[in-house]
Amino acid sequence: MASDIIDEIIESRLKKKSRIFMNKEILHPDYIPETLPHREKEIRKLAEILVVALKGERPSNVLIYGLTGTGKTAVAKYVSRRLAEKASALNTRLLHAYVNTRKVDTTYRVIASIASSLGLRIPSTGIAISEVYRRYTRALENWGGLHIVVLDEIDYYVRREGDDLLYKLVRINEELEKARVAIVGITNDINFVENLDPRVRSSLGEEEIVFPPYDAEQLYDILKQRADKAFYPGVVSSKIISYCAALAAREHGDARRALDLLRVAGEIAEREGSSIVTIKHVKKAQIELEEGRVFQAVSTLPLHPKLVLKAIVELMKEKGTSTTGEVYNKYFKIALEYGIEPLTQRRISEIITQLDMIGLINAVVVSRGRHGKTKLIKINSGLLDVIEGAIKL
Numbered sequence: 312m313a314s315d316i317i318d319e320i321i322e323s324r325l326k327k328k329s330r331i332f333m334n335k336e337i338l339h340p341d342y343i344p345e346t347l348p349h350r351e352k353e354i355r356k357l358a359e360i361l362v363v364a365l366k367g368e369r370p371s372n373v374l375i376y377g378l379t380g381t382g383k384t385a386v387a388k389y390v391s392r393r394l395a396e397k398a399s400a401l402n403t404r405l406l407h408a409y410v411n412t413r414k415v416d417t418t419y420r421v422i423a424s425i426a427s428s429l430g431l432r433i434p435s436t437g438i439a440i441s442e443v444y445r446r447y448t449r450a451l452e453n454w455g456g457l458h459i460v461v462l463d464e465i466d467y468y469v470r471r472e473g474d475d476l477l478y479k480l481v482r483i484n485e486e487l488e489k490a491r492v493a494i495v496g497i498t499n500d501i502n503f504v505e506n507l508d509p510r511v512r513s514s515l516g517e518e519e520i521v522f523p524p525y526d527a528e529q530l531y532d533i534l535k536q537r538a539d540k541a542f543y544p545g546v547v548s549s550k551i552i553s554y555c556a557a558l559a560a561r562e563h564g565d566a567r568r569a570l571d572l573l574r575v576a577g578e579i580a581e582r583e584g585s586s587i588v589t590i591k592h593v594k595k596a597q598i599e600l601e602e603g604r605v606f607q608a609v610s611t612l613p614l615h616p617k618l619v620l621k622a623i624v625e626l627m628k629e630k631g632t633s634t635t636g637e638v639y640n641k642y643f644k645i646a647l648e649y650g651i652e653p654l655t656q657r658r659i660s661e662i663i664t665q666l667d668m669i670g671l672i673n674a675v676v677v678s679r680g681r682h683g684k685t686k687l688i689k690i691n692s693g694l695l696d697v698i699e700g701a702i703k704l
């Protein structure tokens with residue numbers, strides 16, 4: 312029986328050609344288009360810093376910041392790839408490495424990944440980090456060229472592993488005679504830089520480029536360029552593109568979010584057997600994406616914030632709203648039920664503020680007359696089930 316269902320799905324999905332997507336890959340966040348509209352200034356600035364590499368000189372290290380989805384990764388990959396292509400045509404020794412240090416999550420793997428772009432094969436375990444580093448330095452020196460190393464999402468890495476590796480990398484040129492390394496660090500956390508070791512900060516930020524958020528018109532152009540190649544003609548009207556652009560512009564001008572919205576709206580249209588994408592599909596996509604984000608945010612919370620959220624969910628279900636004191640009492644009980652030592656009320660107040668900042672709850676300060684102030688805490692009722700489902704203890 313079950314295999315019949317599978318056969319049926321395979322038959323209907325694989326054999327039926329999409330009427331919506333001509334090439335869905337084009338809407339994928341990792342896809343880098345031939346041109347990046349509205350990033351000409353940033354491309355020019357990064358290329359002007361790095362171009363000296365083609366003359367064999369070491370470019371300054373660069374720190375790129377800007378909010379999520381402002382094209383930092385796309386621009387850094389685009390410029391370093393184009394320079395490497397040019398270098399190969401000119402017979403100049405220039406190679407580039409790109410590592411997302413949030414995904415490649417240990418120091419060992421980060422250096423191994425950087426080294427692999429020089430053709431080094433580092434075993435996945437078994438040698439000391441210092442040895443991997445030594446092999447990388449030796450390979451650089453034997454090769455004698457310029458290595459552009461793009462380290463994306465470095466704030467995650469530094470929070471997790473500290474800034475030792477960055478320190479080593481920005482100092483590596485002192486150990487090298489023939490080869491040179493230039494670092495391009497990318498982060499969307501503006502405060503991150505302030506917490507760096509001052510020596511790392513001054514070397515890494517020899518040059519800084521700030522990426523501003525996109526406005527609705529710029530997002531329109533970005534979406535239009537991708538939509539023209541991703542969808543069959545007539546499937547997505549300019550009204551739909553404007554609508555997605557306006558929604559994403561309202562939420563800090565994030566191109567990734569705008570593209571996700573368009574892609575998911577297309578998927579919903581396809582699932583529903585429609586031949587065009589409508590505003591209704593975009594609205595549904597918005598809900599689907601929001602639920603996905605909330606689920607992700609909740610499931611990656613540490614233990615105590617999860618317990619606090621569980622307390623708030625239970626109070627929401629019992630009485631529709633709650634105060635800081637009630638949340639603490641409930642949290643206290645739940646923690647004991649799970650055999651976990653409860654934190655102080657003060658820590659719980661901080662956690663409530665953090666949950667509010669992430670947008671999982673809504674906390675408003677209210678006066679209780681002589682009894683001072685408290686917070687009224689609520690959860691958007693549309694998200695209650697998703698949040699509850701995501702709290703796994």
Ligand SMILES: Nc1ncnc2c1ncn2[C@@H]1O[C@H](COP(=O)(O)OP(=O)(O)OP(=O)(O)O)[C@@H](O)[C@H]1O
Binds near residue numbers: 339349380384
């Ligand atoms: N100017 C642009 N033209 C075309 N596509 C763009 C442009 N800017 C961003 N994008 C696309 O938006 C998505 C997100 O961009 P990107 O990954 O570069 O953002 P980011 O600033 O690095 O964000 P994050 O901090 O989340 O990594 C990618 O699919 C990228 O191709």
